[in-house]
Amino acid sequence: MRAAAIDRFGGPEVLKIHTLPVPSLDHGEVLIALDTAGVGIWDAEMRAGGGRKDFPLVLGTDGSGVIAAMGAEVRRFKIAEAVYSYSYDNPKGGFYAEYVAVDAHKVAPIPRGLDIHHAGAIPTTGLTAIQGLDDALQIKEDESLIIHGGSGGVGTLAIQFAKLRGARVFATASGEDGVALVRRLGADSAVDGHHGDIEAAARSFAPDGFPAMLALTGGDALERCLALVRSGGRVAYPNGVEPALRRRPGIRIIPYDAVPGVREFEHLGLAIEALKKLQVPIAAAFDLGDAAKAHERLEQGHVLGKIVLRIK
Ligand SMILES: NC(=O)c1ccc[n+]([C@@H]2O[C@H](COP(=O)([O-])OP(=O)(O)OC[C@H]3O[C@@H](n4cnc5c(N)ncnc54)[C@H](OP(=O)(O)O)[C@@H]3O)[C@@H](O)[C@H]2O)c1
Known part of the structure; x- marks a missing residue:
């Protein structure tokens, strides 16, 4: 799969497109084929040296997409169901990728009234x-x-x-x-x-x-x-x-700290559905291959709303 990953800590330029294996699935995980990933200030902190040294390190804590595969213990989803997810410092790599493997408890169906592109901007x-x-x-x-x-x-x-x-x-x-x-x-x-x-x-x-x-x-x-x-x-x-x-x-x-979980996503989903039309301002959208540019934009500041990567 294509993924935007770093091989060392540094500025936006260390984010490069890699070809990496699709992550393997444990029993309690789902594989999401990503549509959109969020780009947050915490990603820039990880890129600059704030976290694990598991190189190549795929960045990204959240996004949206469709269920591509499920571990043996997962019953809550269907293949091709549209979902969104938040997993900080995800152990099997982040969301700047075509696929991410995430603990199913940190994944939820997209609430009514939200499309898949905007849903990817808001889990965190x-x-x-x-x-x-x-x-x-x-x-x-x-x-x-x-x-x-x-x-x-x-x-x-x-x-x-x-x-x-x-x-x-x-x-x-x-x-x-x-x-x-x-x-x-x-x-x-x-x-x-x-x-x-x-x-x-x-x-x-x-x-x-x-x-x-x-x-x-x-x-x-x-x-x-x-x-x-x-x-x-x-x-x-x-x-x-x-x-x-x-x-x-x-x-x-x-x-x-924000906490992801089944109950937590239900709580968020109820609020989104009660609003009927949540406004999700997208300040800028970049292709996955332009993840470095997305980080340059992030570091310029004055981001009104959210920056995202379009993956699909
Ligand atoms: N612990 C957790 O679970 C968790 C989760 C999510 C977020 N966070 C933290 O929460 C914070 C907010 O996150 P975010 O994604 O909303 O960040 P953000 O998009 O950067 O939002 C902060 C906003 O504050 C504005 N701002 C700066 N100085 C201001 C001032 N004097 N008056 C009015 N506005 C001002 C910034 O605008 P300018 O850049 O134009 O000044 C920016 O739009 C971050 O520190 C993030 O790390 C923590």
């Missing part, structure tokens, strides 16, 4: 968004919520799920185009977190401060947003946001 970000809101923050109806970094992969989905839960959403976004995007996705109020007046916009939206925040990017603007969270409030962030948040008096800081 969708689980991260819904688990941040429902499990880490336990967001309630009518609560005012800051989504900081709302124009990125996780944020664009989190805004829609937070509206589904009935929250009042104040989003920070990157640039005026980012602000326009998050408003289109349903944010009740939005400000450019790089150049806008975060405090003034937040004060007019929630004069008494915010009880909750989902933090999707770090730095100075995050510190400014933290000051808007009132005493007794809670702040969740997925591990990977840098620098990691320090404890502060009166505020509960909740770091978390």
